[in-house]
Amino acid sequence: MTQLRAPRTYAEAITRVAGVIGWDEICRLTGRALRSARYWSQTNCTTVPSIVQAQTLDAAYIAAGGQGSPFLDAFEFQLGIQVQRQEACTRELLSEIAVASKEAGDAIAAAIRITQSNPSPLDVHRALAEVEQSAGAFDALMRRLACFLPSDVSGAGKDGGSQ
Numbered sequence: 001m002t003q004l005r006a007p008r009t010y011a012e013a014i015t016r017v018a019g020v021i022g023w024d025e026i027c028r029l030t031g032r033a034l035r036s037a038r039y040w041s042q043t044n045c046t047t048v049p050s051i052v053q054a055q056t057l058d059a060a061y062i063a064a065g066g067q068g069s070p071f072l073d074a075f076e077f078q079l080g081i082q083v084q085r086q087e088a089c090t091r092e093l094l095s096e097i098a099v100a101s102k103e104a105g106d107a108i109a110a111a112i113r114i115t116q117s118n119p120s121p122l123d124v125h126r127a128l129a130e131v132e133q134s135a136g137a138f139d140a141l142m143r144r145l146a147c148f149l150p151s152d153v154s155g156a157g158k159d160g161g162s163q
Contacts (some may be wrong), residue, residue, distance in 0.1 A: 008077035010048040013070035020066040029056050075125045082137045087149060096144045100137040107134035 004010060018026055018041065024028035026037045030053045039045050049057060061070060110127035113119065 004156075005041075008074045009043075009045050010071070010074050010078075011041050011045060013054075013074040014057070014064070016070040017061045019058075021060050022062045025060065026057065029053070089144075090102070093144050093148075095104040096141045100134070103112045103130070103137040107131045108123055 014026070014037070018037075023034055023037060026032075026035050030037060035050075040047065040049060048054070049071070054075070058069040058071045079083060107127070107130040109128040113123055114127050
């Protein structure tokens with residue numbers, strides 16, 4: 001059964017290379033057994049060729065008449081996705097910071113009005129509502145900031161927030 005591979009992934013790159021230079025040549029160039037090399041083409045594979053191996057495979061693919069650079073294309077595409085996610089998360093963080101700043105300013109202004117002479121119960125309720133809105137905005141900001149913490153024990157960070 002043919003396995004579906006997403007374009008511009010490492011599994012698809014090794015499959016493209018194998019289609020041009022063959023699995024035996026991949027094994028020779030990478031020093032890997034056929035089983036290991038073929039595993040790289042599986043969509044559930046958790047390993048990929050090293051950078052040097054990927055460069056070698058791309059060069060052999062090009063030398064054999066292949067079009068493009070499968071591993072370079074996959075790397076560039078995957079990096080682009082990570083950068084876009086990080087930029088989107090940063091934009092969301094900036095938005096959360098702006099909202100929290102505005103709400104905090106409104107809450108402080110409402111609280112200061114209470115210190116002036118003869119505040120009405122309505123003034124106090126308005127101040128309480130503003131402080132509550134401010135607290136909600138800061139809670140949202142805390143959740144967004146937490147998305148930037150590392151997500152695993154290797155020390156590698158997420159590429160930003162989780163939308």
